[in-house]
Amino acid sequence: MDTTISDIVSAKTMLPVKTQPTCRQLCLFLSEYAAWLLGCGATCIRLEKNVNRIAEAFDKHVDMCIMPRHIHLTVSSHDRHISFTAISSIRCKAISFDINTRLSRLSWEIADEKIDFTQVQHRFEVITKTPPANKWLVLFLASAANASFCRLFGGDLLAMGIVFVATLAGFYLKQILTENKVDVRIVFIICAFVSSVLGATDGLFGLGTTPGVAIGTSVLYLVPGIPFLNSFSDMLDRHYVCAFSRFMDAMILTACLSIGLCGGMFMMNVDMF
Amino acid sequence: MNVPLITWVCIAVAMIMLVLIRIFLSAHEHMKESNKLTSHSHVAVARPRHKILEIGNEREEFFAPGDRLPGNPDYYGDDDN
Numbered sequence: 001m002d003t004t005i006s007d008i009v010s011a012k013t014m015l016p017v018k019t020q021p022t023c024r025q026l027c028l029f030l031s032e033y034a035a036w037l038l039g040c041g042a043t044c045i046r047l048e049k050n051v052n053r054i055a056e057a058f059d060k061h062v063d064m065c066i067m068p069r070h071i072h073l074t075v076s077s078h079d080r081h082i083s084f085t086a087i088s089s090i091r092c093k094a095i096s097f098d099i100n101t102r103l104s105r106l107s108w109e110i111a112d113e114k115i116d117f118t119q120v121q122h123r124f125e126v127i128t129k130t131p132p133a134n135k136w137l138v139l140f141l142a143s144a145a146n147a148s149f150c151r152l153f154g155g156d157l158l159a160m161g162i163v164f165v166a167t168l169a170g171f172y173l174k175q176i177l178t179e180n181k182v183d184v185r186i187v188f189i190i191c192a193f194v195s196s197v198l199g200a201t202d203g204l205f206g207l208g209t210t211p212g213v214a215i216g217t218s219v220l221y222l223v224p225g226i227p228f229l230n231s232f233s234d235m236l237d238r239h240y241v242c243a244f245s246r247f248m249d250a251m252i253l254t255a256c257l258s259i260g261l262c263g264g265m266f267m268m269n270v271d272m273f
Numbered sequence: 274m275n276v277p278l279i280t281w282v283c284i285a286v287a288m289i290m291l292v293l294i295r296i297f298l299s300a301h302e303h304m305k306e307s308n309k310l311t312s313h314s315h316v317a318v319a320r321p322r323h324k325i326l327e328i329g330n331e332r333e334e335f336f337a338p339g340d341r342l343p344g345n346p347d348y349y350g351d352d353d354n
Contacts, residue, residue, distance in 0.1 A: 169288045176295070197284045204277055267280040 021117040023084040026060055027075035029121060031088040033103065034064070034071045036128060039091030040100045043230050044239040047071075050107040054120075057111045068245035094132070094178075095226050102127045135175055142221050143167040150217040158208035159217075162201050166218040170195030174222075185256045192219045192260025193267075200268040215270060222257045224250040 021029070030051055037047050044066050055062035055075060065072035069090050076083035093099075106123055109115055115123075146167040147160040155163065170191040177187045199218025203211030227250035234243035265272055 172292070173288070176291070194284055194288065197281055198288070200277070201281065204281055268277045269275075 021058060023060060023075045023077055023082050025117070026055065026058055027073060027084040027086045029117075029124070030054060030062065030075060031071060031073045031086040033124060034066075034073060035088040035091050036093075037100065037103050038066070038071065039093045040103070041095035041097070041226055041230065042100050042103075043233040043237070044242050045233065045237040046104070050104055053107045053111045057114065058117070066239060066242055068242055096130070096132065098133065099127060099130050102130065139168065139171050139175065142171050146217060146221045149220050150213055153213050153217055155210045155213035155217065156208050159202055159210045159214035162208075162214045163199060163218050166195045166198035166201075166214075167221050169198055170219070171221055185252060188222055188253055188256035189260040189263075192222055192257045193264045194260075195219050195222075196261045196264025197268060200264065200270055203270060204268060215265065215268075219257055219261050222253075224253045227253070 033054070034047055034051055037050060038044075042050075047066065048064065051062055051064060051073070059078050061076045061078065061080065063074045063076075070087055071090065072085070072087050074083055074085040103124075106120070106127060109123075110120055143164045147164040150160045150163040173194055174187055174191045177190065178184070195218045196215055199215040200211070202208045202214040208214070227246045231243045231246035231250060234240075234246060262272070
């Protein structure tokens, strides 16, 4: 049997008897939760904090081993007499701030409001079914952001317009290729090539005064900023294996971006140095 | 015509064609779906809504240092174990 007095009645949380999950139930839930949270782009410290917060709210103890593609999780009762272990693979989803935020919020709701475990599971199900952000809106905002970067780097209005169109085309292509499950490294090379060729419009037709800025900033939307930031966050928190894994992922994507950009510049006869 | 111009024209035309084909295909799919709905179903399916803007607080952010601890609203600690 997987139940003790501490499982049934929690003096700390004062939850009704029926709301307390067993170690097994909580472990299975937390392994799913952790797999989703890490898959959505959370850092290791965020994962540890959220999982510990939930476990403490249910008067349980949790130990974790976070690997780049798997999470090994053991939940034990307060007196450590009962424990349950689960290993789950990280959900390979696109980075989603929305799901990430909602999962973090769920952990606070559990800790603050002491919501019922069945409610927790229901809310988790709802969160995991969150639809992705509107792709047209994302397309427009990414293009506008990249055009703004062009301006920040000293590009004129014409260069901004060219960067906007180049990003629009490249990002749209990225969305289509990603939907069709094309390898992300191939996607980065193709999109960087397309964006850099279109970004070279300024120089090709002699339209504006800042063609270099236009071609340079036309691929900025592909820079893997979140993996780089997460890798440094993990490194600061001494999760070196995850930090190195994320850093290598980000470096490979950056290399693919560079290949595409160099290909585009070579085809457009743009001097690199 | 030189190589850069040919490359640029190829990429630009390919992208325009891609956009046009996708628009045509999605319009075709949309028409098929709307025809299906009008002929078969009269039950509206509730689809989850997605908020464009939402206000959160620091507890839902990604960075962990400085998180407020539950049950202690005044404490902002650097509890790195």
